[in-house]
Amino acid sequence: MIERFARRIPEPTVVRLPLYQRALLELSASGTTTVSSAELADAAGVNAAKVRKDLSHLGTYGTPGTGYDVNYLLSQVRHELGLDREWQVVIVGMGNLGHALAHSQRFSTQNFRTVALFDVDAARVGEQVDGLAIRHLSELSSIEDTSQVIGVIACPASAAQDVCNRLVEVGVGAILNFSPAVLTAAPPVLLRRVDFAVELQALAFYVVHPEAVAGPEEGPHSLL
Amino acid sequence: MIERFARRIPEPTVVRLPLYQRALLELSASGTTTVSSAELADAAGVNAAKVRKDLSHLGTYGTPGTGYDVNYLLSQVRHELGLDREWQVVIVGMGNLGHALAHSQRFSTQNFRTVALFDVDAARVGEQVDGLAIRHLSELSSIEDTSQVIGVIACPASAAQDVCNRLVEVGVGAILNFSPAVLTAAPPVLLRRVDFAVELQALAFYVVHPEAVAGPEEGPHSLL
DNA sequence: CATTGTGAACGCCTTCACAGCC
DNA sequence: GGCTGTGAAGGCGTTCACAATG
Numbered sequence: 392m393i394e395r396f397a398r399r400i401p402e403p404t405v406v407r408l409p410l411y412q413r414a415l416l417e418l419s420a421s422g423t424t425t426v427s428s429a430e431l432a433d434a435a436g437v438n439a440a441k442v443r444k445d446l447s448h449l450g451t452y453g454t455p456g457t458g459y460d461v462n463y464l465l466s467q468v469r470h471e472l473g474l475d476r477e478w479q480v481v482i483v484g485m486g487n488l489g490h491a492l493a494h495s496q497r498f499s500t501q502n503f504r505t506v507a508l509f510d511v512d513a514a515r516v517g518e519q520v521d522g523l524a525i526r527h528l529s530e531l532s533s534i535e536d537t538s539q540v541i542g543v544i545a546c547p548a549s550a551a552q553d554v555c556n557r558l559v560e561v562g563v564g565a566i567l568n569f570s571p572a573v574l575t576a577a578p579p580v581l582l583r584r585v586d587f588a589v590e591l592q593a594l595a596f597y598v599v600h601p602e603a604v605a606g607p608e609e610g611p612h613s614l615l
Numbered sequence: 616m617i618e619r620f621a622r623r624i625p626e627p628t629v630v631r632l633p634l635y636q637r638a639l640l641e642l643s644a645s646g647t648t649t650v651s652s653a654e655l656a657d658a659a660g661v662n663a664a665k666v667r668k669d670l671s672h673l674g675t676y677g678t679p680g681t682g683y684d685v686n687y688l689l690s691q692v693r694h695e696l697g698l699d700r701e702w703q704v705v706i707v708g709m710g711n712l713g714h715a716l717a718h719s720q721r722f723s724t725q726n727f728r729t730v731a732l733f734d735v736d737a738a739r740v741g742e743q744v745d746g747l748a749i750r751h752l753s754e755l756s757s758i759e760d761t762s763q764v765i766g767v768i769a770c771p772a773s774a775a776q777d778v779c780n781r782l783v784e785v786g787v788g789a790i791l792n793f794s795p796a797v798l799t800a801a802p803p804v805l806l807r808r809v810d811f812a813v814e815l816q817a818l819a820f821y822v823v824h825p826e827a828v829a830g831p832e833e834g835p836h837s838l839l
Numbered sequence: 840c841a842t843t844g845t846g847a848a849c850g851c852c853t854t855c856a857c858a859g860c861c
Numbered sequence: 862g863g864c865t866g867t868g869a870a871g872g873c874g875t876t877c878a879c880a881a882t883g
């Protein structure tokens with residue numbers, strides 16, 4: 392097997408891979424052994440051409456006339472996403488959102504394991520959340536093996552850049568920022584932003600401007 | 616002033632408008648009266664050309680040689696986003712995430728007011744969250760004036776489509792889905808998805824494949 | 840014969856670059 | 862001189878459509 396070099400996968404494809412991964416996981420659990428691009432597209436809420444093009448970026452895993460082998464494709468997608476190794480998640484900011492994220496099975500699922508919780512509020516430090524004690528932010532530097540660590544910022548915007556800087560300093564591989572602040576992190580640390588308010592406001596925009604809604608006019612709407 | 620018809624605003628622009636809005640809000644609060652596209656770009660984490668092109672979709676609000684009037688531009692952006700009217704938010708699923716969302720000032724900020732909380736778990740029904748009682752999902756239909764309501768799905772994936780159907784039936788204008796389920800809603804109800812796991816997995820992908828990171832190689836990374 | 844993989848066409852957003860204006 | 866607004870160019874992802882294939 393020839394290892395392909397410099398295969399650049401488009402960002403939109405990267406974001407869809409987790410969708411395929413989840414769909415395949417369900418198919419696998421239900422005992423399905425084979426799936427066509429059309430079926431997978433349906434499960435992921437995209438169209439079949441996109442599925443085929445996306446998967447073709449990973450390699451040639453399908454069989455013409457038959458489709459894809461669910462388990463084999465699943466293992467390939469999981470490998471591509473790096474889900475066949477262990478990821479550690481560190482959450483900074485244990486307000487309501489931090490608690491929700493810490494509790495969430497979704498976060499601990501899929502080889503993402505929450506390993507540490509931090510806050511600056513003395514009143515919260517020491518509190519146990521799902522068997523993990525909240526520690527003071529100053530202890531952040533005790534984190535080790537940091538390249539496999541993803542930092543999650545769940546603190547107020549005012550503190551976000553400072554927390555970001557500390558995470559970068561500690562050497563985490565990537566940061567997921569739930570605060571509305573626009574942050575910067577020196578490469579090679581990756582930064583990604585999730586902003587509830589933006590989503591709500593985007594929805595509000597489309598409610599006010601229905602004519603601006605994109606996509607084929609048939610079928611159910613799905614902005615994403 | 617001529618009202619422009621059929622001005623279709625690209626989705627990427629719509630998603631950036633909330634960023635400009637927030638930056639302008641801060642500028643306004645700090646007493647700044649004028650801002651250039653370059654400054655606004657910096658505050659929002661994008662480039663100046665994009666800011667100008669984005670804003671040009673709304674109208675001609677800038678002054679060559681000077682820039683934009685902060686307060687005027689802010690009011691225009693807020694109007695465009697529909698933030699000059701009152702939005703009501705209904706949250707279904709009061710687990711950790713639902714609680715976090717209900718508590719979040721961010722959600723109640725900006726003319727989005729959380730007006731009702733629902734769950735199916737009898738143990739949770741009746742609980743007060745920020746002065747709002749959790750009600751049983753079966754009471755969902757008591758919601759009124761539904762076109763200005765945005766439904767938020769914060770329940771497990773297994774129940775998400777059912778909840779979505781109910782929200783559609785009640786007549787909400789839009790739905791924000793925090794569950795990992797891929798949902799469908801009949802038009803004109805708008806649907807948008809926020810999936811933490813997808814974000815984490817996308818980050819993991821880029822940590823594993825640094826060569827796939829997009830963007831100019833200079834400057835700090837920021838995937839979004 | 841159903842279904843994949845993929846060039847090619849298409850459409851859309853981004854970026855450039857500069858005329859026009861304050 | 863500084864900065865906006867925008868046509869034009871460029872780049873990139875999506876969709877099409879079909880040859881290739883088990």
